[in-house]
Amino acid sequence: MDKSSAVPVKSGIQHTRSAVRLPRRARRWHEYVLAMMFLAPSILLFGIFLFYPLIKSVYLSVHSTTPRGEVAKFIGLRNFEKLFDSGHFLNSLWVTFEFMLFTVPTSIVLALILAAICRTHLRGTKLFRFIFSLPLAISVSTGSVIWMVLFHPTLGTLNYLLQAAGLPAVQWLTDPNWALISISIMTVWMNLGFLFILLLGGMEGVPEDIYESAKMDGAGPMRTFVQLTLPLISPTIFFASVTSMIGAFQSFGQIHILTKGGPMNSTNVLVYNLYQDAFVNFRFGSGSAQALVLFVLILILTIIQFKFGEKKVHYQ
Amino acid sequence: MRPNILRTGLAYLILAAAAILILFPFWTALSNSLMTESESATYPPKFFPTSLNLDNFANVLTAIPIIRFIVNSFLTSGIITVGNLITASMAAYAFAFLRFPGRKLLFALFMATMMIPWEVTVIPNYLTVRSWGWLDSYAGLTVPFLATAFGTFLMRQFFLQLPKELMEAARIDGCGHIRIFASLALPLAMPGLATLGVYSFLNHWNMYLWPLLITNTENMRTVQIGISMLQFAEMTAWNLVMAGIVLVLLPSLLMLAIGLGRLVGGLTTGALKG
Numbered sequence: 001m002d003k004s005s006a007v008p009v010k011s012g013i014q015h016t017r018s019a020v021r022l023p024r025r026a027r028r029w030h031e032y033v034l035a036m037m038f039l040a041p042s043i044l045l046f047g048i049f050l051f052y053p054l055i056k057s058v059y060l061s062v063h064s065t066t067p068r069g070e071v072a073k074f075i076g077l078r079n080f081e082k083l084f085d086s087g088h089f090l091n092s093l094w095v096t097f098e099f100m101l102f103t104v105p106t107s108i109v110l111a112l113i114l115a116a117i118c119r120t121h122l123r124g125t126k127l128f129r130f131i132f133s134l135p136l137a138i139s140v141s142t143g144s145v146i147w148m149v150l151f152h153p154t155l156g157t158l159n160y161l162l163q164a165a166g167l168p169a170v171q172w173l174t175d176p177n178w179a180l181i182s183i184s185i186m187t188v189w190m191n192l193g194f195l196f197i198l199l200l201g202g203m204e205g206v207p208e209d210i211y212e213s214a215k216m217d218g219a220g221p222m223r224t225f226v227q228l229t230l231p232l233i234s235p236t237i238f239f240a241s242v243t244s245m246i247g248a249f250q251s252f253g254q255i256h257i258l259t260k261g262g263p264m265n266s267t268n269v270l271v272y273n274l275y276q277d278a279f280v281n282f283r284f285g286s287g288s289a290q291a292l293v294l295f296v297l298i299l300i301l302t303i304i305q306f307k308f309g310e311k312k313v314h315y316q
Numbered sequence: 317m318r319p320n321i322l323r324t325g326l327a328y329l330i331l332a333a334a335a336i337l338i339l340f341p342f343w344t345a346l347s348n349s350l351m352t353e354s355e356s357a358t359y360p361p362k363f364f365p366t367s368l369n370l371d372n373f374a375n376v377l378t379a380i381p382i383i384r385f386i387v388n389s390f391l392t393s394g395i396i397t398v399g400n401l402i403t404a405s406m407a408a409y410a411f412a413f414l415r416f417p418g419r420k421l422l423f424a425l426f427m428a429t430m431m432i433p434w435e436v437t438v439i440p441n442y443l444t445v446r447s448w449g450w451l452d453s454y455a456g457l458t459v460p461f462l463a464t465a466f467g468t469f470l471m472r473q474f475f476l477q478l479p480k481e482l483m484e485a486a487r488i489d490g491c492g493h494i495r496i497f498a499s500l501a502l503p504l505a506m507p508g509l510a511t512l513g514v515y516s517f518l519n520h521w522n523m524y525l526w527p528l529l530i531t532n533t534e535n536m537r538t539v540q541i542g543i544s545m546l547q548f549a550e551m552t553a554w555n556l557v558m559a560g561i562v563l564v565l566l567p568s569l570l571m572l573a574i575g576l577g578r579l580v581g582g583l584t585t586g587a588l589k590g
Contacts, residue, residue: 031414034493038410039422041403045463050429053440060439069443114334117327124331131335134342137568139522141540142561146341149348149554157344157361164360189341221323250435253524257544271435271525278439279529287439295436302431 054295060288067282079289089290091265092273095180099269100248102184103191108240110188111195116225118196119203129200135193140253147186148173148258176266179259183267186254191247195240202236203229242305246298270294345565348558349373356555372559376546381534382560385542386567388457392527392538393520395458400516401509404467409497411468412475413483429465435525442529452536457527461520467512474508475501518571539564 061079063071083089114132118125135143150158151172159169172182206229214224230237252271255261261268261276268276270290278287343363348356349372350365376382410416411423441460450456478501486496502509527538537545543564546557 028415031493032416035410035414035416035419038406038414038497042407042426042463042468045403045459046426046429046465048444049441049460049463050432050437053437053444054432056440056443057436069446110334113330117331120327122324122327122331128331128335131338133572134338134569136518137565137572139540139564139568140524141544142345142564143341145544145546145557145561146345149558150341150344155357155359155361157363160360189338192338246433250433252435253540253544256524256528274435275525279442284439284443291436291439294433298433298436299431 057288057291057295060285061292063285065282065284069282069284075285079286080293082286083289083293088265089273092268092270093293095266095268096249096270099180099184099187099251099267100245102181103187103248104241104244106184107188107191107195107244108199108237111192111199111240112237114192114196115200115203116229118200119229120221132196133193135190136197138190138193140190141257143186143190144254144257147182147189147254151182151258173259174263176264179263179267183254183258186258187248187251190254191244195244198240199233199236202233205236206232238305238308242301245301249294249298249301345558345561348554349562351555353553353555356553356558369555372555373563376556376559376563379556380542380546380560382539382542382563384535385537385539386564388536389521389539390567391454392457392523393517395454396461396520397513397517399458399462400464400467401513403463404512405471405502405505405509406497407463407468408471408475409493409501412472413496413501414493426465426468430469438525438529445530451530452533456530457536457538460526464512464516467516470512471505471508474505478504514571514574518568521568521571 060071062074062076064073064075064078066072114128118129118132138146150156153159153169153171153174156172158172162169170178173179210228210232211224214228219227250271251269252275255267255269255272256275259267261272271294274287274290274294277283277290347363347365350367350369351362351372352369355362355366407426411419411426445451445456445460448456450459482500482504483496486500491500522540523538524540527541531537531541534542543560546560
């Protein structure tokens with residue numbers, strides 16, 4: 001390593017240059033210090049706002065707490081027992097599951113159909129691509145407020161259209177049988193942009209010559225889609241499903257704005273229930289227990305994704 | 317060629333129907349924002365405003381401090397975005413190019429943090445931030461989000477794609493890591509930084525639960541919280557509410573128009589070709 005012919009030494013380089021010349025062990029040490037320097041901000045922040053809270057959640061969940069958030073006394077697994085004994089929490093688990101069932105398959109199938117059509121070279125697909133990705137710009141609060149107007153029982157457009165078609169009006173947000181469906185409709189609309197973009201990206205990752213050769217072999221668009229596109233982008237579909245499921249588990253804003261968990265707890269999803277318990281009723285212990293249940297559920301989904309998602313990646 | 321025409325027709329039919337359904341809520345917001353109060357509160361609901369009534373925008377600006385909300389959101393997401401870019405690219409550089417004991421383990425630990433949903437840590441974080449007196453402050457709104465495992469992962473992928481010869485050449489020329497990082501790796505990974513920037517900005521612009529919890533004064537409210545409170549205060553004045561919504565949507569739509577292409581390619585690369 002003869003560097004005598006190296007570029008003229010500028011003052012700024014001098015320090016690091018000398019480091020390169022250090023003996024091997026010292027250089028390793030130098031690199032270690034450097035690495036820690038590069039990593040320090042992230043490690044510090046993760047420590048304070050992620051790992052510490054995770055441990056603190058476990059600690060809080062086995063204690064009863066005062067409304068100020070201070071620990072009152074150790075109560076073991078009582079918080080968890082109470083959760084699973086009360087129909088309230090089980091209901092909210094069930095509602096979350098139903099919500100997932102209403103939103104995830106619907107939005108993925110819709111996004112798949114739209115992405116499949118937009119991938120082809122029909123004229124005008126550029127415009128449609130832009131339109132279909134528009135919901136990406138919607139945040140949960142702007143989306144919720146717009147749909148609140150659409151859902152309005154007497155002045156809203158949805159009921160007007162229903163009645164114009166000769167159908168009875170629906171109490172979208174106040175009928176326990178409809179509220180979760182209404183929230184789901186709004187959520188599918190809101191998530192469609194992201195899923196469309198994701199799946200379209202996956203489809204465009206498939207090399208064009210594969211489609212070309214399928215066409216040459218005389219395969220129609222339907223067959224190409226089912227036998228070629230779907231298996232080839234299965235990793236993307238899988239990724240989209242798992243992130244959507246996790247997203248469904250984390251839903252909060254639309255429920256907080258549109259229904260407040262009601263009517264009759266029919267939209268009281270997990271995170272909303274947690275919010276109520278911890279930040280409205282100030283039961284931080286019970287809230288933490290719920291947070292841990294949520295953590296385990298999402299962990300299971302993530303592990304499934306890693307286990308099966310990785311294996312299924314087959315581009316060619 | 318008959319089935320072909322049928323198929324094309326069907327495809328357009330599906331596209332058009334979907335476009336109408338997706339655009340309709342946007343249209344409701346836009347058309348209502350241009351109506352007078354009596355127009356927007358009539359039944360049957362009007363689909364088109366009778367005139368271009370721009371007063372609503374002026375009125376909503378005086379009715380609620382929406383500019384302040386937008387500034388708060390801009391500052392919050394801006395600070396978080398810059399913070400994410402810095403912490404993520406630094407950590408990613410260490411994982412991609414520096415050799416140190418425990419590197420694999422530490423990287424696995426970083427990746428594991430992606431499995432911890434934010435909602436799980438929200439109670440202890442709220443207690444921490446409150447005990448530091450950070451309620452109603454930009455520090456409280458931003459600091460907990462400055463580090464990002466996803467961003468670190470994304471940037472590492474970009475760094476690893478850089479040509480190895482280039483790095484070696486720089487080393488042989490006597491460049492230290494800090495210099496390589498600042499003047500070689502970062503500029504070359506610009507597409508990655510842009511992807512992460514757009515992603516992070518949009519994500520935090522849309523944050524809801526955290527600002528709801530830690531801001532109480534109107535002065536510190538972000539757009540997302542401000543806009544949802546608007547609807548309770550002015551329940552009947554839909555035209556005003558929608559004017560507010562349109563104002564809030566504008567920056568996001570702009571971001572989308574600028575960053576869409578970036579986001580598409582970048583996210584799928586980062587997410588799937590690990």
